[in-house]
Amino acid sequence: xxxxxxxxxxxxxxxxxxxxxxxxxxxxxxxxxxxxxxxxxxxxxxxxxxxxxxxxxxxxxxxxxxxxxxxxxxxxxxxxxxxxxxxxxxxxxxxxxxxxxxxxxxxxxxxxxxxxxxxxxxxxxxxxxxxxxxxxxxxxxxxxxxxxxxxxxxxxxxxxxxxxxxxxxxxxxxxxxxxxxxxxxxxxxxxxxxxxxxxxxxxxxxxxxxxxxxxxxxxxxxxxxxxxxxxxxxxxxxxxxxxxxxxxxxxxxxxxxxxxxxxxxxxxxxxxxxxxxxxxxxxxxxxxxxxxxxxxxxxxxxxxxxxxxxxxxxxxxxxxxxxxxxxxxxxxxxxxxxxxxxxxxxxxx
Amino acid sequence: xxxxxxxxxxxxxxxxxxxxxxxxxxxxxxxxxxxxxxxxxxxxxxxxxxxxxxxxxxxxxxxxxxxxxxxxxxxxxxxxxxxxxxxxxxxxxxxxxxxxxxxxxxxxxxxxxxxxxxxxxxxxxxxxxxxxxxxxxxxxxxxxxxxxxxxxxxxxxxxxxxxxxxxxxxxxxxxxxxxxxxxxxxxxxxxxxxxxxxxxxxxxxxxxxxxxxxxxxxxxxxxxxxxxxxxxxxxxxxxxxxxxxxxxxxxxxxxxxxxxxxxxxxxxxxxxxxxxxxxxxxxxxxxxxxxxxxxxxxxxxxxxxxxxxxxxxxxxxxxxxxxxxxxxxxxxxxxxxxxxxxxxxxxxx
Numbered sequence: 001x002x003x004x005x006x007x008x009x010x011x012x013x014x015x016x017x018x019x020x021x022x023x024x025x026x027x028x029x030x031x032x033x034x035x036x037x038x039x040x041x042x043x044x045x046x047x048x049x050x051x052x053x054x055x056x057x058x059x060x061x062x063x064x065x066x067x068x069x070x071x072x073x074x075x076x077x078x079x080x081x082x083x084x085x086x087x088x089x090x091x092x093x094x095x096x097x098x099x100x101x102x103x104x105x106x107x108x109x110x111x112x113x114x115x116x117x118x119x120x121x122x123x124x125x126x127x128x129x130x131x132x133x134x135x136x137x138x139x140x141x142x143x144x145x146x147x148x149x150x151x152x153x154x155x156x157x158x159x160x161x162x163x164x165x166x167x168x169x170x171x172x173x174x175x176x177x178x179x180x181x182x183x184x185x186x187x188x189x190x191x192x193x194x195x196x197x198x199x200x201x202x203x204x205x206x207x208x209x210x211x212x213x214x215x216x217x218x219x220x221x222x223x224x225x226x227x228x229x230x231x232x233x234x235x236x237x238x239x240x241x242x243x244x245x246x247x248x249x250x251x252x253x254x255x256x257x258x259x260x261x262x263x264x265x266x267x268x269x270x271x272x273x274x275x276x277x278x279x280x281x282x283x284x285x286x287x288x289x290x291x292x293x294x295x296x297x298x299x300x301x302x303x304x305x306x307x308x309x310x311x312x313x314x315x316x317x318x319x320x321x322x323x324x325x326x327x328x329x330x331x332x333x334x335x336x337x338x339x340x341x342x343x344x345x346x347x348x349x
Numbered sequence: 350x351x352x353x354x355x356x357x358x359x360x361x362x363x364x365x366x367x368x369x370x371x372x373x374x375x376x377x378x379x380x381x382x383x384x385x386x387x388x389x390x391x392x393x394x395x396x397x398x399x400x401x402x403x404x405x406x407x408x409x410x411x412x413x414x415x416x417x418x419x420x421x422x423x424x425x426x427x428x429x430x431x432x433x434x435x436x437x438x439x440x441x442x443x444x445x446x447x448x449x450x451x452x453x454x455x456x457x458x459x460x461x462x463x464x465x466x467x468x469x470x471x472x473x474x475x476x477x478x479x480x481x482x483x484x485x486x487x488x489x490x491x492x493x494x495x496x497x498x499x500x501x502x503x504x505x506x507x508x509x510x511x512x513x514x515x516x517x518x519x520x521x522x523x524x525x526x527x528x529x530x531x532x533x534x535x536x537x538x539x540x541x542x543x544x545x546x547x548x549x550x551x552x553x554x555x556x557x558x559x560x561x562x563x564x565x566x567x568x569x570x571x572x573x574x575x576x577x578x579x580x581x582x583x584x585x586x587x588x589x590x591x592x593x594x595x596x597x598x599x600x601x602x603x604x605x606x607x608x609x610x611x612x613x614x615x616x617x618x619x620x621x622x623x624x625x626x627x628x629x630x631x632x633x634x635x636x637x638x639x640x641x642x643x644x645x646x647x648x649x650x651x652x653x654x655x656x657x658x659x660x661x662x663x664x665x666x667x668x669x670x671x672x673x674x675x676x677x678x679x680x681x682x683x684x685x686x687x688x689x690x691x692x693x694x695x696x697x698x
Contacts, residue, residue, distance in 0.1 A: 027656075028654070183660075185656070185662075187536060187560045188562075190656065193639075193657065193662075200660075201657055201659045201660055207660065208660070208663055209638060209639070211594075214593050214665055215597050216596040216597035217593060217596060217668040243562075244560065248562065248564050251600060252600055289542075289558060290542075291643075292653065296651050296653055297652065304643030304644060305644050306543075307534070307546060307558055308558075311532075311542070311550055312557050314558070314560070316563055
């Protein structure tokens with residue numbers, strides 16, 4: 001994606017460093033963060049300097065490759081690599097892509113560290129190519145003048161490039177369909193208001209931010225034609241874990257008969273999870289709900305408390321939308337219904 | 350309600366001044382604001398220094414009384430009062446209590462300014478008494494150990510005292526039922542996280558703040574036993590206007606079979622509105638979505654931007670929940686089903 005006239009991926013590797021766009025500072029600062037070893041990359045994932053299903057996967061793959069590069073300097077390289085693998089996997093428990101990438105790079109690294117780097121790079125390239133294919137399939141669903149609602153950020157910032165939920169949006173916009181996007185704010189981390197709005201602004205796509213409370217109002221007024229969201233993990237039966245609030249929007253969309261699509265590469269499918277009940281939901285610190293950071297009138301980033309002092313908050317990071325609330329899943333291999341047989345066939349393709 | 354050892358109402362009149370708790374500064378500062386004439390009181394309502402269905406109604410009644418007190422100093426007192434009435438009614442279009450109070454005080458003021466003040470005072474007293482009665486009826490619905498979810502703030506800060514949705518909560522807490530409250534954050538103005546959490550903290554009621562995105566997660570996990578919300582206007586058929594996000598929670602509650610109650614005095618019913626389609630929904634400035642104010646680490650109140658620069662937002666202040674999503678309406682005269690016949694009978698009582 002082009003920012004300030006220069007082409008960027010969300011996360012990439014140079015030598016033994018992993019570089020990524022600093023997403024905690026967006027939309028107020030655009031800068032690149034360098035993680036010099038696998039531990040720094042783990043911290044990057046944990047603190048959400050990089051976030052989003054595909055970007056986490058790519059960063060985790062690169063981290064695993066970094067561990068192989070570092071292993072030679074340690075007395076017990078195999079033990080070092082295995083410990084690193086455990087550490088990387090512990091950073092974010094819900095994202096399927098993370099575990100997928102770590103396994104692939106770990107297997108390749110048994111041959112050589114160079115092979116690990118190569119595999120991590122190939123996975124990042126595949127993520128970008130898959131996102132592009134998702135955009136093409138998804139674009140076929142979008143009519144001229146379509147008003148699309150999305151939740152959280154499943155744009156290029158959440159993947160290596162293009163994104164999943166936003167990839168069809170970009171394709172539709174580029175093909176001159178005159179689309180409009182309703183961007184859910186997506187509390188508590190406001191990835192919609194901060195990242196999706198920033199992406200759409202950067203790409204010139206007409207949009208407006210919608211408070212999470214206004215979903216039923218919006219849909220009941222007939223303003224939303226379709227909803228597209230991303231996914232962090234999809235169970236064998238189609239139940240889908242995604243950013244907290246996705247399930248609520250799916251319920252409301254179903255109430256008003258609005259098509260509700262999930263966009264995700266097949267690496268997001270987890271055949272080992274039979275249903276959504278098997279998906280581990282990450283709970284994060286309640287400070288994400290109680291505080292917000294943004295620029296004051298002088299442009300200084302300030303963290304302010306936005307809730308009553310002395311009160312605590314719940315902060316589940318994801319929820320699981322049951323398959324029967326999902327109209328279809330847009331993948332790099334085509335669009336399928338969220339059913340066990342279709343998913344099994346898709347993965348086997 | 351007792352704060353820092355002293356008993357307060359939310360809004361009251363002393364001489365020709367209207368005094369109220371400064372709600373824009375809560376929960377970070379507790380202070381009293383004095384509005385010396387009806388125009389200042391209008392500004393107070395418009396800028397939400399005082400807010401909430403009942404408190405708006407009482408403040409508007411007091412403002413109308415102020416206008417009668419001021420009218421004697423003007424060449425055309427009748428014209429002055431009529432203009433004031435129009436100005437007061439224009440402050441917040443959705444709140445039924447506002448129009449109800451203004452009409453009542455306007456009628457009384459035709460006799461004398463003293464009668465106008467008396468009527469405004471009587472309306473405020475009635476608001477407090479009604480809230481207390483709502484608490485007693487509502488408490489009958491609450492089982493021991495009940496986990497109650499609420500949206501926005503319909504506590505004593507939204508009325509003259511006690512509140513509506515929170516009045517049963519206080520009664521149940523005082524009667525030792527060991528209840529727990531899930532407080533919806535309620536973006537964009539976060540009246541849940543700011544005001545309801547502050548009230549519950551002040552009264553020692555166990556609670557936790559829940560992001561608006563986490564409603565379906567919470568209810569699907571069986572954590573919520575019942576939901577109680579307030580109302581700004583109830584149509585003749587039971588359709589209910591309340592804070593944006595109420596309709597969405599009602600849809601989710603219905604999906605999971607969770608009882609959904611509205612608590613409101615009969616002054617909230619508007620027989621002139623046949624259905625929710627006749628209710629005017631106020632749209633507010635998008636700055637309420639794009640910025641948040643709170644104390645920084647030094648305790649200074651700072652306004653920060655929380656959304657991507659260059660993007661705009663929608664900000665409907667209310668939505669309408671259709672009657673068939675509402676289990677019952679808790680009023681000062683008893684609990685009714687949200688049906689035309691029951692509502693007509695209730696108002697006639």
